[in-house]
Amino acid sequence: xxxxxxxxxxxxxxxxxxxxxxxxxxxxxxxxxxxxxxxxxxxxxxxxxxxxxxxxxxxxxxxxxxxxxxxxxxxxxxxxxxxxxxxxxxxxxxxxxxxxxxxxxxxxxxxxxxxxxxxxxxxxxxxxxxxxxxxxxxxxxxxxxxxxxxxxxxxxxxxxxxxxxxxxxxxxxxxxxxxxxxxxxxxxxxxxxxxxxxxxxxxxxxxxxxxxxxxxxxxxxxxxxxxxxxxxxxxxxxxxxxxxxxxxxxxxxxxxxxxxxxxxxxxxxxxxxxxxxxxxxxxxxxxxxxxxxxxxxxxxxxxxxxxxxxxxxxxxxxxxxxxxxxxxxxxxxxxxxxxxxxxxxxxxxxxxxxxxxxxxxxxxxxxxxxxxxxxxxx
Numbered sequence: 001x002x003x004x005x006x007x008x009x010x011x012x013x014x015x016x017x018x019x020x021x022x023x024x025x026x027x028x029x030x031x032x033x034x035x036x037x038x039x040x041x042x043x044x045x046x047x048x049x050x051x052x053x054x055x056x057x058x059x060x061x062x063x064x065x066x067x068x069x070x071x072x073x074x075x076x077x078x079x080x081x082x083x084x085x086x087x088x089x090x091x092x093x094x095x096x097x098x099x100x101x102x103x104x105x106x107x108x109x110x111x112x113x114x115x116x117x118x119x120x121x122x123x124x125x126x127x128x129x130x131x132x133x134x135x136x137x138x139x140x141x142x143x144x145x146x147x148x149x150x151x152x153x154x155x156x157x158x159x160x161x162x163x164x165x166x167x168x169x170x171x172x173x174x175x176x177x178x179x180x181x182x183x184x185x186x187x188x189x190x191x192x193x194x195x196x197x198x199x200x201x202x203x204x205x206x207x208x209x210x211x212x213x214x215x216x217x218x219x220x221x222x223x224x225x226x227x228x229x230x231x232x233x234x235x236x237x238x239x240x241x242x243x244x245x246x247x248x249x250x251x252x253x254x255x256x257x258x259x260x261x262x263x264x265x266x267x268x269x270x271x272x273x274x275x276x277x278x279x280x281x282x283x284x285x286x287x288x289x290x291x292x293x294x295x296x297x298x299x300x301x302x303x304x305x306x307x308x309x310x311x312x313x314x315x316x317x318x319x320x321x322x323x324x325x326x327x328x329x330x331x332x333x334x335x336x337x338x339x340x341x342x343x344x345x346x347x348x349x350x351x352x353x354x355x356x357x358x359x360x361x362x363x364x365x366x367x368x369x370x371x372x373x374x375x376x377x378x
Contacts, residue, residue: 010035011057012043019049021073022057023089027066034065037072044080052077055088062093070097138335142265145257149266154258164267168229172275175228179220180212180279184286187211192295201295205305208287213314215321217280219366222325225272226358230333233264234354237337238347246338261338265330272326273319280318313378321369325362332357 008025021040025031044052054070070086070093077084086094115123148154191207237260240246246256284306291297336354340346 007031008034009057010039012039014043014047014049017050018053019043019051020053020055022055023066024058026060027062027069029063029065031065037069037076040073041076044076044082048080048082051083051085053088054084054086056090059090062090066093067096067100071100074101134339135335138338139331141257142261142331142334145255145262146266148258149262154262155254156259156263161263161267164263165271168225168267168271169274172225172228172271173278175224176221176275176279177282179224180217180282181286181289183216183220184208184212184283184288185290187216187283188287188290189294192291196295201291201297202301202305204287204291204295204297205302206309208291209284209306209310210314212283212287213280213310213318215318215366215370217283218276218318218322218325219362221272221276221279221322222329222362223359225268225275225326226329226332226362227355229268230329230358231351231355233268233330233333234337234340234350235347237261237334238340238350241338241340242342242344242347244342256338261334264334265327268330268333269323269326272329273322276318276322277315280315317373317378321366324365324369328361328365329358332361 008027008031009023011022011024013020013022019040027034040052052073054073059066070089074084074097086097089097145154149156187208188204192201192204195201195203195207237246240260246260249256249259288299288302288306291302292299333354336350336357340350
């Protein structure tokens with residue numbers, strides 16, 4: 001049987017320093033002509049009381065409409081410094097109102113004072129020490145996991161390792177080919193322009209070969225892999241942290257270092273030197289294309305000069321640098337991924353941090369290795 005809706009009413013009366021608001025009827029969203037706070041606000045502005053008392057004067061039914069009214073009244077009373085009492089309202093209304101106002105958006109945020117320069121230095125030092133500790137701890141765990149891997153005791157899936165090798169190696173060939181070809185062409189073009197002033201265009205082959213084999217091949221390959229694979233490792237491991245997959249592995253008794261990190265590190269460490277050798281060949285091919293097409297060198301002259309200028313020592317230097325770069329990229333990517341916090345934003349930050357850390361480490365280590373090899377006469 002249809003039950004009619006009782007009209008919602010708001011009776012306002014002043015009792016001394018209190019303003020009493022009695023609510024009656026059905027406060028439903030389907031009701032028509034619901035009272036608003038306009039009349040109450042007029043009374044509050046006309047002669048502000050110390051207390052506003054909201055009473056149950058016969059509330060039959062209610063929904064979020066009543067809560068919204070009370071929430072707005074509470075905000076207005078807070079702005080005017082007036083106390084609001086709702087003790088006689090139904091228990092459900094009071095409970096929901098308390099829940100809705102437990103964290104008020106009107107609360108002013110407390111802005112901490114910016115620390116002084118001495119405090120900033122101290123905080124930066126502590127942060128650096130913490131990162132150094134985490135790095136050393138990670139390197140130690142990775143070393144133990146590698147030892148267990150070569151002993152045949154590491155728990156991982158071999159097919160994952162082969163899949164990671166495929167992702168690091170063959171699937172990276174197109175971008176490595178393009179970049180190495182263009183870098184070799186640029187080296188040949190820039191070098192030949194200078195050598196042409198002395199009639200020594202033939203030595204452009206020496207410039208391209210030595211520069212590519214000793215420096216640019218390993219450097220460009222490492223930077224490509226840092227942006228392509230190092231960031232992917234950080235994002236993958238970071239997403240696993242967010243989804244609590246790494247915690248699940250620990251619960252199952254599997255070491256995340258052995259199951260996730262070591263296969264990724266080994267795949268990258270193995271593939272970067274091989275990609276570097278491929279990049280060396282492609283770079284010298286790009287230099288040859290520029291030399292033959294633009295500077296009137298024959299293919300035979302370019303090949304002979306390249307063969308005379310490069311020996312196995314130069315190749316060893318480039319491959320050694322590539323191996324070091326591979327270790328740095330794998331370590332940076334996996335470390336940032338394992339350090340990732342549990343949020344979507346943290347995954348992006350981990351990937352970005354992995355790329356930045358890898359590139360900085362690559363440039364610094366390349367400079368140090370170049371100085372070392374020069375001092376040793378290699």
